[in-house]
Amino acid sequence: xxxxxxxxxxxxxxxxxxxxxxxxxxxxxxxxxxxxxxxxxxxxxxxxxxxxxxxxxxxxxxxxxxxxxxxxxxxxxxxxxxxxxxxxxxxxxxxxxxxxxxxxxxxxxxxxxxxxxxxxxxxxxxxxxxxxxxxxxxxxxxxxxxxxxxxxxxxxxxxxxxxxxxxxxxxxxxxxxxxxxxxxxxxxxxxxxxxxxxxxxxxxxxxxxxxxxxxxxxxxxxxxxxxxxxxxxxxxxxxxxxxxxxxxxxxxxxxxxxxxxxxxxxxxxxxxxxxxxxxxxxxxxxxxxxxxxxxxxxxxxxxxxxxxxxxxxxxxxxxxxxxxxxxxxxxxxxxxxxxxxxxxxxxxxxxxxxxxxxxxxxxxxxxxxxxxxxxxxxxxxxxxxxxxxxxxxxxxxxxxxxxxxxxxxxxxxxxxxxxxxxxxxxxxxxxxxxxxxxxxxxxxxxxxxxxxxxxxxxxxxxxxxxxxxxxxxxxxxxxxxxxxxxxxxxxxxxxxxxxxxxxxxxxxxxxxxxxxxxxxxxxxxxxxxxxxxxxxxxxxxxxxxxxxxxxxxxxxxxxxxxxxxxxxxxxxxxxxxxxxxxxxxxxxxxxxxxxxxxxxxxxxxxxxxxxxxxxxxxxxxxxxxxxxxxxxxxxxxxxxxxxxxxxxxxxxxxxxxxxxxxxxxxxxxxxxxxxxxxxxxxxxxxxxxxxxxxxxxxxxxxxxxxxxxxxxxxxxxxxxxxxxxxxxxxxxxxxxxxxxxxxxxxxxxxxxxxxxxxxxxxxxxxxxxxxxxxxxxxxxxxxxxxxxxxxxxx
Amino acid sequence: xxxxxxxxxxxxxxxxxxxxxxxxxxxxxxxxxxxxxxxxxxxxxxxx
Numbered sequence: 027x028x029x030x031x032x033x034x035x036x037x038x039x040x041x042x043x044x045x046x047x048x049x050x051x052x053x054x055x056x057x058x059x060x061x062x063x064x065x066x067x068x069x070x071x072x073x074x075x076x077x078x079x080x081x082x083x084x085x086x087x088x089x090x091x092x093x094x095x096x097x098x099x100x101x102x103x104x105x106x107x108x109x110x111x112x113x114x115x116x117x118x119x120x121x122x123x124x125x126x127x128x129x130x131x132x133x134x135x136x137x138x139x140x141x142x143x144x145x146x147x148x149x150x151x152x153x154x155x156x157x158x159x160x161x162x163x164x165x166x167x168x169x170x171x172x173x174x175x176x177x178x179x180x181x182x183x184x185x186x187x188x189x190x191x192x193x194x195x196x197x198x199x200x201x202x203x204x205x206x207x208x209x210x211x212x213x214x215x216x217x218x219x220x221x222x223x224x225x226x227x228x229x230x231x232x233x234x235x236x237x238x239x240x241x242x243x244x245x246x247x248x249x250x251x252x253x254x255x256x257x258x259x260x261x262x263x264x265x266x267x268x269x270x271x272x273x274x275x276x277x278x279x280x281x282x283x284x285x286x287x288x289x290x291x292x293x294x295x296x297x298x299x300x301x302x303x304x305x306x307x308x309x310x311x312x313x314x315x316x317x318x319x320x321x322x323x324x325x326x327x328x329x330x331x332x333x334x335x336x337x338x339x340x341x342x343x344x345x346x347x348x349x350x351x352x353x354x355x356x357x358x359x360x361x362x363x364x365x366x367x368x369x370x371x372x373x374x375x376x377x378x379x380x381x382x383x384x385x386x387x388x389x390x391x392x393x394x395x396x397x398x399x400x401x402x403x404x405x406x407x408x409x410x411x412x413x414x415x416x417x418x419x420x421x422x423x424x425x426x427x428x429x430x431x432x433x434x435x436x437x438x439x440x441x442x443x444x445x446x447x448x449x450x451x452x453x454x455x456x457x458x459x460x461x462x463x464x465x466x467x468x469x470x471x472x473x474x475x476x477x478x479x480x481x482x483x484x485x486x487x488x489x490x491x492x493x494x495x496x497x498x499x500x501x502x503x504x505x506x507x508x509x510x511x512x513x514x515x516x517x518x519x520x521x522x523x524x525x526x527x528x529x530x531x532x533x534x535x536x537x538x539x540x541x542x543x544x545x546x547x548x549x550x551x552x553x554x555x556x557x558x559x560x561x562x563x564x565x566x567x568x569x570x571x572x573x574x575x576x577x578x579x580x581x582x583x584x585x586x587x588x589x590x591x592x593x594x595x596x597x598x599x600x601x602x603x604x605x606x607x608x609x610x611x612x613x614x615x616x617x618x619x620x621x622x623x624x625x626x627x628x629x630x631x632x633x634x635x636x637x638x639x640x641x642x643x644x645x646x647x648x649x650x651x652x653x654x655x656x657x658x659x660x661x662x663x664x665x666x667x668x669x670x671x672x673x674x675x676x677x678x679x680x681x682x683x684x685x686x687x688x689x690x691x692x693x694x695x696x697x698x699x700x701x702x703x704x705x706x707x708x709x710x711x712x713x714x715x716x717x718x719x720x721x722x723x724x725x726x727x728x729x730x731x732x733x734x735x736x737x738x739x740x741x742x743x744x745x746x747x748x749x750x751x752x753x754x755x756x757x758x759x760x761x762x763x764x765x766x767x768x769x770x771x772x773x774x775x776x777x778x779x780x781x782x783x784x785x786x787x788x789x790x791x792x793x794x795x796x797x798x799x800x801x802x803x804x805x806x807x808x809x810x811x812x813x814x815x816x817x818x819x820x
Numbered sequence: 821x822x823x824x825x826x827x828x829x830x831x832x833x834x835x836x837x838x839x840x841x842x843x844x845x846x847x848x849x850x851x852x853x854x855x856x857x858x859x860x861x862x863x864x865x866x867x868x
Contacts, residue, residue: 364823369830550841556834721838775842 029079033108034188037101037132038116039125040087041405041522043144045069046175047116048084051184068104075185083110086443089124091131092241099243105135106227112188113139119149119156119172120523122296126288129165133200136229139168140187142180146172148523153300161295166200176528204235204283207271211238211264218257225251237261238268239277307523311406315521320410325492327403331394332491333484335467339387340475346386350379369559372735377555380731380746381547381724384468389540391464395433396535400527404429409521418503424454428498431461432491433539435777438463439784449510453502455781456794459773460498462491464543465723469768472727476750477761490765497770501801546722554725558718558732561692568689574682578675585671592667593660602664611654611661618646619665627748687711687733706767706803707760707810716767722774759818763810770802 036044052071073080083104091102105113115132117125122143132139143149143156158170169187173180203209215234228236228244236244238261248254265276272279314323354375361367398404408425415425427441438458442451462470470490474483599605602612622643629636651658687693688710695717696710703713711733719726727746734749750756773781778791785791 362823365827366823369827549837553834553837553841556830557838560831 029074029077031079031081032112032188032192033081033083033110034112034114035083035085035105035108035110036114036116037085037105037128038087038142038144039089039118039121039128042087042116042118042121042125043173043175044087044116045084047114047142047144047173047181047184048082050175050178050181051080051082068100073185076189078189080185080188083108088128090128091135092239102135105132105137110137111192113137114142114184114188115139116142116144116173119143119146120152120154122149122154122156123288123292126291127284130200130202130284130287133165133168133198134202134229134232134235136198136232138191138196138198140184140191141165141168141170142173142184143170144173144175146180147174147176148525152305153298153302155297155300157295157297161291164291164294166198168198168200176531201231202284202287204280207268208238208276208280208283211268214264215257215261218260222248222251222254222257235280238265239280240265305523307402307521310524311521314403315406315409320406321414324407324410327398328491329484329488331391331398332488335387335390335394336471336474336484336487337480339384339390340471342386343383343471346383350375350383353379365563368563369556373555373559373563373732374552376731376735377558377728378547378552380472381468381551381728382544384471384727385540385544387467387471388464388543389536391467392433392536392539393532395539396532397527399535400525400532402522402524405521414499415502418499418506424450424502427454428458428461428495431458431463433464435459435461435463435773436780439777439780442784452785452790453505453510455784455790456505456797457498457501459777459794459798460494460501460770462494462769463723464539465546465774466768468724468727470765472730472746472750473761473765476747477756477758486762490769493766494769497801497805543724546724550722551724551728554718554721555728555732558692558714558725558729561695562687562690562714562733564690568686570682570685572681572685574678577678581671581674581678585667588667589664593664597657597660605657607654608657608661608664611650611657612664614650615647615661615665616668618643618650619669692733702803705811706806707763708767709755712764716771719768720772720774722776723768726768759810759813763806763813766809767802767806770805771799772802773798 036048038044048069048071051073053073068086069084071082071084073082085101085104088098088101091098104110113132113135115129117129129139129141141161143158149156158172162168162170169191171180171183171187173184204212212231212234215237216230219230219233222233233244233248237248237258245258248257268276268279314320316323354371357370357375358367361370398407404426407429411425424442424445427438427445429438430441431438435458438461439455442454442458445451445454470487474486478486594601597605597608599608602609622639625639626636629639654661688697692714693710696714699713699717700708700710703709703716708716711730714733715726715729718729730750731746734746734753750761772778772795773791778795781791781794782788
């Protein structure tokens with residue numbers, strides 16, 4: 027038997043828990059957060075229940091169905107044009123009065139509706155007593171279901187109610203009496219709309235009310251229909267008459283009538299006598315949003331987050347780094363010499379591996395964001411920053427998308443849909459890339475680990491994020507006072523109650539976001555790494571400035587001659603194997619040296635640990651010397667000559683690889699742009715990485731991984747931090763300048779594409795790309811040249 | 821020779837993937853667009 031298909035729309039105020047219910051019903055893992063405006067585009071999911079296939083649509087949160095913001099238009103158009111079989115109005119039961127304003131507007135749209143009293147646990151805990159029966163009666167008998175999205179309570183009841191309402195097929199009987207004057211006007215408009223409402227698909231009464239409210243979106247739709255001008259003329263006349271009769275704007279009066287009705291329903295159905303007027307959230311807010319301490323607490327929290335992300339994240343990062351080192355060694359031995367081996371070791375493991383090692387840092391960053399979002403602190407952060415933002419001309423509400431920018435700029439740009447004013451939207455989109463997204467974190471981590479002391483690493487990372495916030499505020503002010511002049515709108519934002527986020531929601535959020543990072547590493551970063559390998563490896567037919575083959579042969583000949591003269595002839599043997607004791611002793615000396623190198627590779631030469639290993643090495647050396655007094659000097663000389671020869675061959679190989687890299691397609695391009703970035707302290711290799719980073723910011727690291735791996739000239743990919751440290755052109759000042767440039771310059775392709783979609787034009791992405799890259803150049807120039815003047819960077 | 825051929829195939833696949841990704845981003849096809857059309861994508865630009 028074929029299942030019956032039904033469309034169910036989830037509607038409600040922002041932060042009423044629609045997406046949590048959506049996730050419960052559909053088994054999805056859409057992003058939820060304890061602050062308004064998380065869902066900005068409608069999302070769809072499916073659920074099978076009792077011979078029914080439900081298509082469940084999660085709509086953006088909205089406070090009303092006027093046409094002030096995009097979400098409101100999206101929501102009401104969906105309900106009217108897509109005609110869902112059922113509308114579930116999700117209400118925050120602890121904020122019932124405010125949530126009801128939307129409910130009555132939904133009921134006026136004449137679609138079958140169910141009210142879900144969500145977060146009922148919070149309402150119960152606060153002492154609120156809701157009489158479901160009375161509540162339903164006041165609203166024309168619509169079903170009321172108690173739900174708690176966090177623990178999935180009430181989901182089955184909700185599905186049963188949908189089926190029941192659908193089977194009863196009872197028409198919606200709700201009608202709000204707006205008073206004699208308005209009702210008379212409605213009655214006069216309704217007959218004029220009889221033919222028109224079928225074209226527009228809205229209910230006649232609702233359409234009449236909206237025309238009286240002067241709803242710009244509806245007026246535009248009506249005007250688009252032929253001979254509708256007369257209707258608008260009649261409505262305008264009625265509006266003028268009403269203003270005189272009621273003594274205020276019709277829209278305000280209608281809203282007032284709705285609020286009055288909501289108040290009556292609330293009084294009838296809700297007993298709030300036991301509600302404590304000062305909640306725990308209020309007490310916490312007295313500290314966290316305090317006029318004096320709010321801002322310092324916000325920055326202190328950020329400082330803690332970035333310190334933890336760096337210090338804790340770097341421990342497992344090193345293990346993964348070692349894992350990739352072993353993988354490249356293994357691949358190096360498994361595959362024969364040739365381009366495939368180089369592609370796998372230098373291109374893929376060197377590129378993708380260098381991005382994947384940052385998974386622990388990324389997980390920690392998203393864990394922190396999930397906790398801040400889940401507790402409700404994000405909304406407080408926007409509230410705290412509003413004071414600063416409005417002073418610099420940016421809407422306080424803009425800080426929510428900006429905070430989302432710590433995760434991903436593209437998502438943050440979509441988050442600007444919650445802003446009513448198009449001017450605020452554009453400014454916010456233009457400054458969002460200045461908030462450091464998670465993709466930039468690997469670049470910072472690798473540079474900080476390479477050039478800054480562990481004790482100040484967290485502070486350096488925090489300083490970059492802080493610089494991003496300062497620059498975003500400064501640029502907002504600049505844009506607002508130059509190209510986007512105008513009055514700033516007042517900021518009204520709901521502060522949700524603090525909640526302890528569930529472990530499940532935090533883990534899901536952390537994992538879902540991190541999964542995207544891993545997916546990106548396996549798709550776009552993998553493809554970009556392969557492309558970069560080609561561009562840095564080809565063309566192959568290069569005219570080298572030196573005959574490197576001949577130099578290698580010469581180094582080996584010199585070595586053989588020296589070994590013969592200084593070791594073999596002195597001991598009167600043909601080769602080393604001719605004297606077993608000598609052969610064993612050479613092995614022991616080499617092992618002693620190798621052990622020491624391995625143990626001290628990550629240790630500071632001035633540290634006590636280094637001195638300890640050095641003393642152990644000397645002890646072992648003295649032991650070996652005492653045991654083999656007659657031949658020790660020759661064995662030691664042999665080891666020394668061998669090491670010198672290997673180092674020389676490696677140097678020759680590195681020089682050859684460097685020259686090959688410089689003459690590759692990428693190298694030539696890098697050299698071409700080098701003059702533009704030399705004043706910033708960058709060389710052509712950084713230039714290539716930055717250009718490739720426009721694809722996705724993680725590609726900066728993967729490109730550097732490939733370049734340093736190929737430039738290294740050896741078979742195995744090495745730790746990039748080590749490779750950067752060995753680069754004589756790099757120092758802490760250049761590293762910091764590079765971090766500043768990466769923080770500011772052009773948004774990635776995904777962010778640019780979202781900007782184009784959101785603004786409907788390529789103009790803004792182009793402006794964003796040019797202005798941010800110019801700003802990056804100027805700020806980095808100041809940082810680098812200023813640093814040099816102060817004597818830093820040596 | 822064998823290694824070179826494999827490397828070129830991998831390279832072609834990577835370039836193809838990158839071109840396709842860039843094309844999708846530029847033409848605006850996004851998560852709200854399904855195989856059966858736009859499904860009422862709410863973004864201002866609407867996906868094509």
